[in-house]
Amino acid sequence: MNDVQEGLRQRVREALEEIARVKGVAVECPELVFEKPKRENQGDLSTNCAMQMCKVFGESPRALAEKIAAKVAADPYLDRVEVAGPGFINFFLSSKWMGEVLADILDKGERYGARDLGKGRRVQVEFVSANPTGPLHVGHGRGAAVGDIIANILAFTGWSVEREYYINDAGLQMDILGRSTQSRYFELDRPARSTGTGSSAPGCPSDAPFPEDGYKGEYIHDIARAIRDQEGDRFLSMPLGESHPFFKAFAVRNILDTIRQILADFGVRFDVWFSEKSLYERDLVPAAMEALKVNGFAFEKDGAVWFKATDFTDEKDRVLIRSNGVPTYFASDITYHKEKFDLGFDRVIDVWGADHHGYVPRMKAGVEALGRSPDDLDVLLIQFVNLLRDGEQVAMSTRSGQFVTLRDVLDEVGVDATRYFFVMRRSDSHLDFDLELAKRQSSDNPVYYIQYAYARVCSVLREAKARGVAVPDARPTGSAYCSDEEKRLLSRLAEFPDEAEKASRELAPHVIANYALALAGDFHSFYNAHRILGEEEEVMNARLLLVQAAGTVLRSALALLGISAPERM
RNA sequence: GCGCCCGUAGCUCAGUGGAUAGAGUCACAGACUUCGGAUCUGUUGGUCGCGGGUUCGAAUCCUGCCGGGCGCGCCA
Numbered sequence: 143m144n145d146v147q148e149g150l151r152q153r154v155r156e157a158l159e160e161i162a163r164v165k166g167v168a169v170e171c172p173e174l175v176f177e178k179p180k181r182e183n184q185g186d187l188s189t190n191c192a193m194q195m196c197k198v199f200g201e202s203p204r205a206l207a208e209k210i211a212a213k214v215a216a217d218p219y220l221d222r223v224e225v226a227g228p229g230f231i232n233f234f235l236s237s238k239w240m241g242e243v244l245a246d247i248l249d250k251g252e253r254y255g256a257r258d259l260g261k262g263r264r265v266q267v268e269f270v271s272a273n274p275t276g277p278l279h280v281g282h283g284r285g286a287a288v289g290d291i292i293a294n295i296l297a298f299t300g301w302s303v304e305r306e307y308y309i310n311d312a313g314l315q316m317d318i319l320g321r322s323t324q325s326r327y328f329e330l331d332r333p334a335r336s337t338g339t340g341s342s343a344p345g346c347p348s349d350a351p352f353p354e355d356g357y358k359g360e361y362i363h364d365i366a367r368a369i370r371d372q373e374g375d376r377f378l379s380m381p382l383g384e385s386h387p388f389f390k391a392f393a394v395r396n397i398l399d400t401i402r403q404i405l406a407d408f409g410v411r412f413d414v415w416f417s418e419k420s421l422y423e424r425d426l427v428p429a430a431m432e433a434l435k436v437n438g439f440a441f442e443k444d445g446a447v448w449f450k451a452t453d454f455t456d457e458k459d460r461v462l463i464r465s466n467g468v469p470t471y472f473a474s475d476i477t478y479h480k481e482k483f484d485l486g487f488d489r490v491i492d493v494w495g496a497d498h499h500g501y502v503p504r505m506k507a508g509v510e511a512l513g514r515s516p517d518d519l520d521v522l523l524i525q526f527v528n529l530l531r532d533g534e535q536v537a538m539s540t541r542s543g544q545f546v547t548l549r550d551v552l553d554e555v556g557v558d559a560t561r562y563f564f565v566m567r568r569s570d571s572h573l574d575f576d577l578e579l580a581k582r583q584s585s586d587n588p589v590y591y592i593q594y595a596y597a598r599v600c601s602v603l604r605e606a607k608a609r610g611v612a613v614p615d616a617r618p619t620g621s622a623y624c625s626d627e628e629k630r631l632l633s634r635l636a637e638f639p640d641e642a643e644k645a646s647r648e649l650a651p652h653v654i655a656n657y658a659l660a661l662a663g664d665f666h667s668f669y670n671a672h673r674i675l676g677e678e679e680e681v682m683n684a685r686l687l688l689v690q691a692a693g694t695v696l697r698s699a700l701a702l703l704g705i706s707a708p709e710r711m
Numbered sequence: 712g713c714g715c716c717c718g719u720a721g722c723u724c725a726g727u728g729g730a731u732a733g734a735g736u737c738a739c740a741g742a743c744u745u746c747g748g749a750u751c752u753g754u755u756g757g758u759c760g761c762g763g764g765u766u767c768g769a770a771u772c773c774u775g776c777c778g779g780g781c782g783c784g785c786c787a
Contacts, residue, residue, distance in 0.1 A: 175729095177729090179730080180726095180730080180731090180732085180733080181730080181731080184730070188729095188730090190728095190729060190730095193729080193767070193768080196767085197767090203767075226730075227729085227730040228729080228730070228767075228768075229767090230729080230730065273787080310787080313787065314786085314787075315787065444785085445785095446785060448785095457713080457714090457783090460784095460785095461784090461785045462785095463785090464785040465785065466785080468785085470784095470785070470786085470787090471786080471787055496715095496716075496780090496781065496782090497781060497782070498781095498782085499714095499715055499716075499781070499782065500714075500715070500781085500782040500783055501782085501783095502715090503714095503715095523715095523716085525716085525717090525780090525781090526780085526781090566724085567723090567724065567725090568724090568725085570716070570717085571716085571717070571724085572717080572780075574722095574723060574724090576723090579736095582749095587749085588735080590749055591749075591750090593749090594747085594749050594750075595750090597747075597749090598746085598747065598750080601746070601747055602746050602747090603746095604746090605746050605747095606746080609746090652725085656725065656734085659734085659735085660734085663734090666750055666751065667750090667751065667752090669746085669747095669750075669751085670742085670743085670748095670750060670751040670752085671751075671752090673743090673745080673746070674746055675745085675746045676745065676746075689746095710747095711747090711749070
């Protein structure tokens, strides 16, 4: 579509310039907008330029449109050109164009639709980054799906992509995690003690009280048991302060292993797991603070170090280093982002929960204060997931430790449906996730609808082979496709590169999800309306090529979504 | 109080300056003797939260209000 579009754009521009020359008016030609009209009787491509430019020319929109149309009509890629409505110019593409689209798909295969927007520039996508204090829940799952799929889309459109998980393993919460685990360890039943063998009887549960704001989930008990299985009861007689580092480290490692595993099962792989603690171990935080001071965006007051947020859009300045010497989270984050850019990334994308939206301007200000353009950082906000079962909301409460984990959802509905449901809506809108619907294997489940289309493609090609029919090598001629269903399907296939580009520019996975669904629908309609095998040879060959092309693009779209493309279901 | 996001068919949502606002779902009625019926075709459904403004043209941009969500710490 794009080459044809570019050609048309050029011809229309030339037409406008020529008209301007004849009339003797100076014209600054703006970027001409071409789009696919909503209705089929409005052609395959449309431009509104006559309406935009008519004032300059002193003509009515329709009159100008007619002049332009007359000048560009003679084109092998066009069947006809119409002026419609208030002054739209509608282009009806010819079969030559359809044949070339098909040839393009068959030539490029899985590379069809790939664009080079990134030109090889490096982008880092940081996502999930859940604190290692408990298992991932459904909200993290949505972030995982969105981040992973955005990374796929960026890679497909020419960016060099790295996926990163930021581990918040510094700070108070880690201490609380360690103490929670300690406490559970002391609470474990110990038969040896109940028989009265311990003379000094160390290690009563009351020796290690559960912290006020401790982590109450069942998984902490599991970790405590794992520690006893591995280390025995030796910590019971050790001062709490002495054993605490072990508990902390063990718990973090254990939880991170669990997180790594669930993400792997979800089809998400990270290139880098970046530790917040390492920022401190490498003394990067003071260096970053120094950089801010040098740039004039940090100062000392009341014994603390402040960020001059009021130089940006913030209403008050923000603390970086507390008066007690402990850095704030903001200081970590600025340092972390400095490190990202220092490592050579041209662009950084953070995927955050929408509850952090108030933090976005501050983070961007931080990036700017480091000397980068705030546009080098994109922050993508992910809205909450509303989990439903048969339309009824599933109760979730993090406070009580009663939340639905990503593992629960994966076990129940599977990877493919979960991924699709997480990205089927715009990321910044609330998502209703109906567990029963996601599990259903019928037409109202979009995942199966799409996969079924692909399985049908494979089935036809299998059957063709079984009958000794080969998919022809010859280039198809577009004129072989004259039915509405075939044209619609071809037109949809032609849209794929534009959709991929749009998804990449807008960081919007749902564009691909919706596209895949629409493509599957067009294929199903085509399939039901027309036979393929057993038709007269020329027709059969043309349709086989169309089926193969549809399969190729379906596979590409599913690959971007990280969803399997089953040959049989 | 200030700031951000959202409000579109009964329900879940696309559509962010264009033509008669679209899908899915629900309900009903239909469709291959042959390539997979997990499919297809059709019908029903709208003051685009409300008012004003900008524009040749507004669901889309501006503004006021109403309703919902979230955020505003020397917390993480």
